[in-house]
Each structure stands twice: as structure tokens, then as C-alpha cells.
Amino acid sequence: MSENCEYRERVLTMDTMNPNVKRVEYAVRGPIVQRAVQIERELMMGIKKPFTEVIKANIGDCHAMGQKPITFFRQVLALCSYPDLLEDSKFPEDAKSRACRILQACGGGSLGAYSTSQGIELIRQDVARYIERRDGGITSHPDNIYLSTGASDAIMTMLKLLVSGEGMSRTGVMISIPQYPLYSAALAELGAVQISYYLDEDNCWSLDISELQRALQEAKKHCSPRALCIINPGNPTGQVQSRQCIEDVIRFAAAENLFLMADEVYQDNVYADGCTFHSFKKVLFEMGPEYSEKVELASFHSTSKCYMGECGFRGGYMEVVNLDPEVKVQLTKLVSVRLCPPVPGQALLDVVVNPPQPDEPSYDTFIKERTDTLATLAEKANMTQDILNQVPGIKCNPVQGAMYTFPRIHLPPKAIPEAKEKGQAPDMFYCMKLLEETGICLVPGSGFGQRDGTYHFRMTILPSKEKLKIVLAKIKEFQQHFMEQYS
């Protein structure tokens, strides 16, 4: 500011700003990540540290940690982007035919044209067919499919529709503790009431209906509970819900008139023996018309996880079930405001739901790449839980699915007051120290929610096997040292 300007109070200050924005936190990209980025800069400037690189095991970004994109998908996107390549003999025919089909559905044959806000119709049809195949033939209507800018966009949209009322009638939304902090951030931003239900750490982070019941009854005293969010496979916990559990949740939602939001972005990431992904939609319809005609459900999926790992494309969709037709009109209007989801993301989604078939030239390579990626993740999941469980002071539930481990850490008595002195949550204090001493960036459990007096961290299982071994060894070493230092 120049010296001779008169002091003028700004229009937009912390006091005049929308107060809901102040409550928004998102730990996955929060203060610890900012410090990690700073440290990276310091390393680049030549400042000496006890490590040579920062390992970002905080965010579920597969490609960043070395996972390779699926060749076929990238070939189709390249062809869509620059159709002159259709003349290039180095591209396989099956990739070319898919590219042509997608481009025909785009305005002016270009990925650069706006699509309708709900998403290109052909692609929604393909997504509907994918869902039908996945769910053993249960019908899916393209009109109930809304393509989105990643699953997060669709989740925000549904929450916007759901949140209303004031005081006692203010919308309450049930979310798990621990949860992926997009939900808590969204509820804060929308000024909705967060209704926390605890997952059972002693039982592999399973969902307990009596706990749902407890949370709901408590919440009814001060708000109007309207929705129940489930993440399956779970983030950060990695649990894969049993079929029985999903049925119980559906029954609960039906009885209590709750809108179900099923975040299923990790649906291909299932590793543990005896665990299977059951889509909420499939289970709902197999429970008969008493439920399938009544329970309102929105299921979310994206191109960011599973074996694709294409987070940067922002491709995703939601499928809505039993939505009131008038509400659907409002939903369609709501999505029209953001014009349309990125068309490359839509195109990518189309190839994901239309992968090479056994009789096609790209099939073998595709299957190999997909299998290798998922198998590697499974190996890393097992390795992670095995190694961490050998560390005194760390207890790790099985990583049944998704991409993370959320171990419980027992903090020695002196650590907690020191954390308090620094104004940090104890697990933040732990993670910050770990970052400074080893260069490993994790997210403290306090960013996801946990029972009082318990501490956790979330680590991704995404670094390469070799790197992951080193990371786990360093964590072990750090934990031992930390225990000694603060006992």
C-alpha cells in the first residue's frame, strides 16, 4: 500500500466475509501439506536435512506416486483431442473406434464444445449400461445419471439440495467418524448440522446400527436429520462393508426417512480375502420393492481412484434413485449453473465404462495393466498393515480396500502437553515432527475425526513398493524414538 493513501476499510474483510467460509477446513491439503511444500523448496535451495526428498503420502494421488496410466485410455483421449491421429497407424483400431464414437457425440465433433450440464447423453447411456452389468442386470436409467467434475462436485450438489431450514429444522447430515473431510467441509460451508456417528475401530472400523441410532436420536433434539453418508470402501479407514451391513443401513435409512449418499469411488480397490464390493443400489434392489421403491439414494463414482488414478481429469458421476421428479428438475437446474463437467473427463469416463473386450486388439495389454496395478496395491496394503502392526505403539486395522491406512498411535504421556503448548492437536504434533525428521508427509487423524483421546494418522499405500518399505521402516524408527523421547 502506498504511503499517501488514506486508510479505507475494505469491503471484504474477515468480519464481512460469509461466516460459513471460516469454518471450512480440509486437512488433506491443510497446514501439514503447506509445510511439506515449504520443506521441498528448502531442499531445492540446498538446505541440508536428514532426508533428501519429501514423500507425499498424504493425498490419494496414484500417478504422483508412480502408478502408470492405462495406455488404452490415454490413446483414446489423444485421438479425441487431435483427430488427425486417426490416420496414424500406431494407434489400435479399438481405440480409434471409441474415439470416433465419442467425438460424434460432442458438439462440432470437438472435446472443446460445451456439453449439456447433465453430461453427454451417449456417455450417460454407457455409464447406465456399466452399472447394469456391474449390478447383475438391475436397470439403470441414463436420465438418473449426472456426470460431474469428479465425485466431489456431485456430492456438493446433492448436499446443496438437501440443506435447508433453520434452528430446529436445519438439515442434519450423518457422516462417519472418521470421514473424508470433504463432507465436514461441505457441511460447514453450507451451514448444515454435522451428525457424527462413530465407526467401530475394534471391529475393523465396521458400521454399527446401534451407533447410528444413538447419533440420530441425539441429533433429533437440535436439528432435522435428513441424510446419511457412507463411504464404501472407506476413506480413511479402508473397510469394505459386508452385504449384511449394507442391508442394515438401508433398513435404517428406510425406517428413519433418511436420504442415502453412497460414496463408492474406491469400488475396484478391494484387497482382503472374503471382502467384496456390494453397491448400495444392487443391495437396495435385491431387498425388494418395499425398499427399492422407497429409499432415496445417490451413489457416487469417479475416474480418480481404482486402477485408473486419473484425478487430474475430474471425471465422475452420480446415479440417483427414487428422486422426486420435481426435485430432479431442481437438480438439473442446479447443475446447469456450473455449465458442464470437463468434457475430457466425460470422455475418459466413457472409456472406463467401455474398456477393451476380449476380442479386441488392446484387450491383453489392458487386462495386464489393470491386474498389475490392482495386485500391486493389494500387496502394498498387506505389507503396510503387517509392518505397522509390528511397531510398538502403532495398531493397524486390516486395509481391506481403498488406498489408505489409518493406524492408531499411542502417544507417550509427555507428548500431549508439549503438543498443547505448541497449540497443535497431539497427532498433528506427531505428524509435523515426523515430517521435519523424515520428510514423510501424512495427515493427522484429527483431520478426519476420531474418538476423544485417540490419535491416528492417515497414510496412503501409493508409494512404490521399494519406497513404501523405506517409508514404513522410517515410521517405525521414528515411532520408537518418539516413544523414548516423550515417555
Added chain:
Amino acid sequence: MSFLKEISPLVNNYFLSGTDVLSRRAAQITAEIQQGERRSYNEVLDLSSGDLHRGGIKPITFVRQVLAACFYPALLEEDSLPLDVKQRAESLLRECDGGSIGSYTDSSGIAKIKHCVSQFITRRDGGVPSSPDNIFIKSGSQMALMIMLKLLIRSDDSCRTGVLIPVPTYASFTLALEKQGAAIIPYYLCEEQGWTLQVEELRRALNTGRKTCNPVALYICNPGNPTGHIQSRKSIEEVIRFAAEEKLFILADEVYQSCMYGDDTEFHSYKKVLSEMGSTISSTVEQASFNSVSKGFMGECGLRGGYVELVNLDPAVKEYASRLLSTRSCPPVVGQIALDLMADPPKPGDTSFPTFSEEVQSIKNTIGKNTVRILEVFAELPGISCQPLKAGYFVFPCLHFPPKAIKWAKRRQMEPDMLYCLHLLEESGLHVRPGCEYGQRKDSYHIRLFVATQENIMEDALQRLKTFHTQFMKEFS
């Protein structure tokens, strides 16, 4: 009965009416024709949306080649792509984690790309400094605008937050404001003077607005949509002075800044003009300027690449803006790359420059020819008048309906220009939008036509409009 019927009231109140009707009917007619139905035309001509590629203009080759190489880096090993394409793709991939455009990026955008954008802004503004720290890349300028609105609008207050917006203004913005719970304070652009912004009108609107809400922001669209007007430097200064006096936050939507026609038109960015207005104003007036890859010669609406540049924002507020952005993870990487290419296109001496500049010039020529042709045709027609077309993608002529036509529309409980558009679509297969969607003075009617389409399509559209309009005016005289 779903409880969701008591839906969030913020979503229920909307400004638009009948939008879907026209588009739905256009799609229906297209389907009917495809199924063999015979009409006096073979296809629907869609001049309804600001979509360059849909209108038949081809994407810029350099842009698509770089994108292809980023999607599928194996292309970098081949000879088929020019050297500068490969170099650009390589340098962009180096900025991506794991060398992949499938990775997340920083939530405000890739640092190098923000830097590139800041340099573009500085060059554009004749040296006025621009910092990447004040630039936030989003999934289209619309999303960036929504984030700013989210910061400004206090939807829970009993006294609503007011935002001044021009009439006419594009439809989805009004919807966005309503959704966020803002009170809309319309200010009328002066059609007779080429859709100029008059400060007296701003003052009138503000004083009216203050009676019922708390006005905090002033939204400007320059170049204008749908009007195609360009603000003079003097006009921009007046507006900034007004915002300074009245303590308003300026939202400057400048997405059409590279669509300029005619030799005497010049774009002045709000940032540049602000910086030249003396330190009191230049260091205090808060501003957010928006731009994107959707318009201009690139027309890459589907890629969703846009940015906001913040000026004089409270640092603490900026921190929260950043946090808000981070919950949306990151803008699509493809859109970010397109922004980089827009901000730093091929230069003379680059391998791709000749093709690039030819393609850009060809688009400019096409639009230039179209705008001349449009005004020629309108000049021949009774009951249609048009302000000079200076910039943007649209023309917004005024329709002077005879009283009989107005009565006819009233009987059908529809806005006359909406009814006109429906019949134009039905009888001539031409899809344009009615002025009532954008707002207009009482008893004035308009239509909005997209002008950046292939010349033969434009000519076809103008002939259809001419035929229909002539018949229409005769029938209702």
C-alpha cells in the same frame, strides 16, 4: 412423497423461465427430422450458445497437438508432431506430479501455469505487475466467479447481500446469484447509446438497492454478453471511482477480451485502468477479474479452464479463498494446460507459428465478415434494429413488435420474444435465444444470436431469419 420436496429454498427460486422449452424443442425437432419427418428445412441451425466448435469452427491445431502429447506422451517419441509442440508438452508434463496429467495439482493451479498467466496479464496491461499469488485457476471462469460470490454473500443474514448486475446479463449468472442467496440489484445498460454503462444509472440502482439489502459488489461484463459492447477507458474510470466512493467490490468478467472487431475498438482491462488511477484508488479498490479459454479464438468451453486475478484483497480473506478452493481438490489439468497455451501461444519464429496465426486470422475474418453481413441484413428488415457490434460472440438486436404481436403473446401468457423464438424455431429451424432470458427494459424485446459460426451457416441463418421475420411483421401489422 419425498421430504426433499421441501427443497432448499435457495435452489427453488430461479430467474429463468422457459429456458428448457426452446432447447428441448430444438432437440425434438432434430430427432424428428432424423426419423424422416419432412420440414421446410433439413436441419436445425443452433445459434443459441456461445460455443465456437459447435458452430463449426475448428480447434487451434497447436492446442490440440500439445494436449494429445500430454494425454499420450508416447507421441513425444514420434516424428509426427512439430518440435515446439513436443517441447511445450514436455515442459508442461515436467510440472505434473509423476509426469502425468492424471495427477492432482495445487488447488489454485500449477505454479508454472499461474506464472505464465501472470506474465500474459502483465504484457496485456503494458507492464502492470501481476503476481501468481493473486491468481486462482478454476474449472472455468464461472466457477471462479462462484467462489468469489461464496465469499461475498452472507446468505444467513436477515438483510441480504446485494450484487449489482447489468441488464441485460447472461442467464446462468443470474441463476447462480439466486442460488447463493444474493439480492440482485439490476442496473440498465443504455441501449440507445450502444449499451453503455451510465454512472447515474448505477447510482440510481444502488440507492434503490440500499432500501432492501446490503449491496457489496458490482458485477461488470466487459466486453458485454449479450450486448457486444466495449467499455471506453473513461467509462471504466468512472465505474471504478463509483465503486471506490460507494465501497463496492468489483467483479470484472472479461472473458471476451480477445473477441474484438473493428479497428477502432480497444480492450482496457479493469486492472490496468485501476492501476493508473492514483494511489488512493489503485491501492484500495478491491477487484476480481475473470478470464477463460472458453471464448476468444480458442473456444475451448468443454475443457473448463479459467482464472480469477484478485486485486487489493485482504490477505486473511485470500487465505480463506484458498482454503475454499482446496476442498474442490484441483481444477482439471487439461483446462490448466489450455490456459497456458492461451497465455503463451506460438510466437514468430516458432515452427507452429505460421499455421497458428493463419488459423487465428481465419477465425477473426469469419467473425468480422459475419458481423458485417448481420448488420446488412438487419438494415433491410423492418422492426429490427441493432446497436454497433464491437466485441464478444453475440448480437442482441431489438425487435420492435407491432401491438398485435404483443397482444398475441399476452394471450398465450408468454413473453413476446420467447414466442417469437419458438415460432422461429418451429417454422424456420433457427434456434436463437429470447431477450427475456437476459433481462431488458419493460416493453422492449430482443433476440440473441451467436455470430462466431462458419460463414455459410451464418448466411443460411440470416436468410431463414429474414424470411421468417418479414412474414411475421406482415402478419402482425
